Amino acid sequence: MIAVTHKSVSLGGRTVLHDVSFAARDGELVALCGPNGAGKSTLLRALAGLLPGTVPQDPRRVAWLPQGARSAWGLTVGQVATLGRIPHRDRADAAITKALEVCGIVGLRAARVDRISGGEARRAMLARAFATEPDVFLLDEPTADLDPAASHAIMRLLRATADDGRTVVVVLHALDLALRYAHRVVVLAGGRVTADLPAADALPAAAAAFGLQFGPDPEPRLLPPG
């Protein structure tokens, strides 16, 4: 369970979130969708307690993975996952190994994150969040850089994690993944929540937020020439 109520956020003089209330329950996978600049990442940071004026979360309970996470140094995959144990002040090997296993990179444990593919590095960052064994996952674009098969694998993992009783909030640009795997889709546009629907009903609202047409084309046309 994680929530913010009536949250407004201004960054650099620009209001990024307007009076947003959001909650995700235990056992729920919520996808945050919306165009660039809609405030998805800011909402995730507000939930994580990383913005000025928000209450810091217990780092053992809430794991946050930023967009485009990378390591400044050539740590090994195992070392990156071990960083996820910092909140617990231990290096519990069982938790680290399990995190590497569920992310499918146990064979890369000794490989340096700057010498593997972008998709593998992304999974190493995700394994860091899993190694914390949190109740709440806040993940910003965890499937960016991943090929379709790997994206579906990660989404299946996140769905299973939610079905296991954990709370998963994930920012997604890939609408198909959101509609297929999430329990609920929350659409943001211009810093406001414009739709909050079960995934099965979310396509029209999500498409509208991106300015895409949905439904039968009102002006049937011939295919463009050429």
Place this chain on the structure above:
Amino acid sequence: MIRQLALLLAVLLAVSLFIGDGTLAMPDALILWQVRLPRTLLGALVGGGLGLSGAVLQGALRNPLADPGLLGITGTAGLGAVIAFYWGVSQHFSPALPAAGLLGAGIGAAFLLGFAGRAPSGPSLILAGVAVSAIAASLLALALTLAPNPFALTEITFWLMGGLADRPLWQVAMVAVPILLGCAILLRLGTGIDALSLGEDTALSLGVPVARTLQLAAAGTALAVGAGAAVAGSIGFVGLVVPHLLRPWLGERPGALLPPAPLAGAALLLVADMLVRLAPLALPLSAAPPIGVLTALIGAPFLVVIAHRAAP
């Protein structure tokens, strides 16, 4: 690795006692106690402080080019010492020189932490360091311009180049306390700088107090490097090169470099100082070269070789 480095350092400490200015022999007791021992201990302390500070700063700032000199404390310590020279206080009262250097380092550290703000981030700390360095450098230039006589000017210039020679044992003892205290602070930052590898926000989300970690890194560096600079002047390159020397053996996890870094820094500076003392034997030099010259001459090619080997 730690054990090998400790062994190497012990050997170097012993060998250093047998090397004089252009001589190789067991010295008599007086020279051993009053010349060789202080010089050897000072080299180990200053080098250790530089090596550890370099490792911490590179980790905390996520920048492989970070060097303790970046924070400007070396400059303010030098400025303090130069002011003591300038007013001629140090000629009449010898403890004035290291004391003024320590005072300069302390004032510099206060300005550094003040400029960096209540909740510093990596960039704000670097900017604060650049500001402190610039102020120290300009005041130093002013002091040199206004130097009372050519003799003072020469003395100031040579002191600024850095050196370990002719520092009495009490001066070494005087700076040992702040250097060791600074090292103790820095050695505790391993977990914090490990988390900082993933960025300041991720470190915060892992429960690491990022601002306090950066403040402690700056304060520890001020103690460990500022105190060294107050007695030995400005010795460059050791802090920059030590982490790069260790990474091929220990990997890149920043926290893993902290325990061996002071040993490696001490060993590196002792080797450089021995070469300084032996240089007049091998080369037609009228005097031993300043140690800062040696550390840069050895360090720079090393750094280039390592950088090329590390490139994927």
